[in-house]
Amino acid sequence: MSQSLLTTLCYIEQNGRYLMMHRIKKQKDGNRDKWIGIGGHFETGESPEECLLREVREETGLILTRYRFRGLVTFSSGDWQEYMCLYTADEFEGDLTPERMRECSEGELVWVDKEAIGELNIWEGDRIFLRLLAEERPFFSLKLRYDGDRLVEAALDGRAIRLA
Amino acid sequence: MSQSLLTTLCYIEQNGRYLMMHRIKKQKDGNRDKWIGIGGHFETGESPEECLLREVREETGLILTRYRFRGLVTFSSGDWQEYMCLYTADEFEGDLTPERMRECSEGELVWVDKEAIGELNIWEGDRIFLRLLAEERPFFSLKLRYDGDRLVEAALDGRAIRLA
Numbered sequence: 001m002s003q004s005l006l007t008t009l010c011y012i013e014q015n016g017r018y019l020m021m022h023r024i025k026k027q028k029d030g031n032r033d034k035w036i037g038i039g040g041h042f043e044t045g046e047s048p049e050e051c052l053l054r055e056v057r058e059e060t061g062l063i064l065t066r067y068r069f070r071g072l073v074t075f076s077s078g079d080w081q082e083y084m085c086l087y088t089a090d091e092f093e094g095d096l097t098p099e100r101m102r103e104c105s106e107g108e109l110v111w112v113d114k115e116a117i118g119e120l121n122i123w124e125g126d127r128i129f130l131r132l133l134a135e136e137r138p139f140f141s142l143k144l145r146y147d148g149d150r151l152v153e154a155a156l157d158g159r160a161i162r163l164a
Numbered sequence: 165m166s167q168s169l170l171t172t173l174c175y176i177e178q179n180g181r182y183l184m185m186h187r188i189k190k191q192k193d194g195n196r197d198k199w200i201g202i203g204g205h206f207e208t209g210e211s212p213e214e215c216l217l218r219e220v221r222e223e224t225g226l227i228l229t230r231y232r233f234r235g236l237v238t239f240s241s242g243d244w245q246e247y248m249c250l251y252t253a254d255e256f257e258g259d260l261t262p263e264r265m266r267e268c269s270e271g272e273l274v275w276v277d278k279e280a281i282g283e284l285n286i287w288e289g290d291r292i293f294l295r296l297l298a299e300e301r302p303f304f305s306l307k308l309r310y311d312g313d314r315l316v317e318a319a320l321d322g323r324a325i326r327l328a
Contacts, residue, residue: 044243141212143211
């Protein structure tokens with residue numbers, strides 16, 4: 001029996017764009033310089049939805065009013081592991097002011113055309129689940145094993161995916 | 165950031181019956197005398213499917229060949245919490261011999277008609293997710309908060325469920 005790290009990650013969508021975070025603010029950040037969605041760690045006793053709503057509110061000021069749980073991603077690298085609940089959202093309340101977009105403590109917030117996201121500096125495994133989201137695949141379980149920055153194993157719903 | 169306990173639970177189906185485990189063998193068992201499905205704790209680095217297949221093999225000797233990830237259940241009780249990946253399975257290899265059904269270290273294995281499961285000694289919250297499975301509800305996130313043996317809060321995909 002082992003204790004594990006649980007997180008949520010959300011891609012908020014509007015007008016064909018995703019709200020992306022460029023992680024450039026914290027020196028000690030495993031995601032430094034990478035572009036990812038909005039999210040963070042579960043607090044004690046939170047359900048995935050409670051964590052999702054809190055993290056999005058804290059990082060963007062937005063209140064999600066419609067969201068979907070799209071997949072569970074198992075990350076593994078050496079003896080580190082993380083289980084990430086992946087969401088998309090397309091309705092919310094509140095305004096994302098330019099000040100707020102610059103001021104987020106975790107990174108800079110930018111709306112990016114979905115088609116252009118592949119050109120950003122993103123994790124190799126993120127390309128896989130972003131494709132699954134784009135294909136409207138029903139709920140999936142994706143395992144991603146890294147050796148440092150390099151993706152060395154991927155499995156979708158228990159079946160290995162051949163890596164490029 | 166907190167570390168959390170992750171588990172899988174699987175209801176294996178055959179001819180309108182679920183394979184149930186009557187937890188009567190271990191003295192110190194939070195599920196003692198309850199009827200539940202087959203499952204257990206994640207080992208380090210396992211994906212949900214890896215944990216599922218290992219636990220089912222260990223407890224029943226069966227190799228699952230078709231299964232579905234049906235929901236994620238958040239259990240909370242005081243400062244204890246558990247996140248359970250819920251599966252159903254309807255194809256497998258191997259034989260479940262009468263010896264094996266009696267000899268499982270965790271409890272006694274019994275095939276039970278799905279309609280009769282409500283009459284067994286099961287957890288209150290399990291009745292909720294067994295109903296969701298029977299209704300073929302798409303992937304769901306269910307939060308169940310207990311005070312001892314009593315279910316005091318339930319939320320489905322982030323919305324409260326009124327309790328009986």
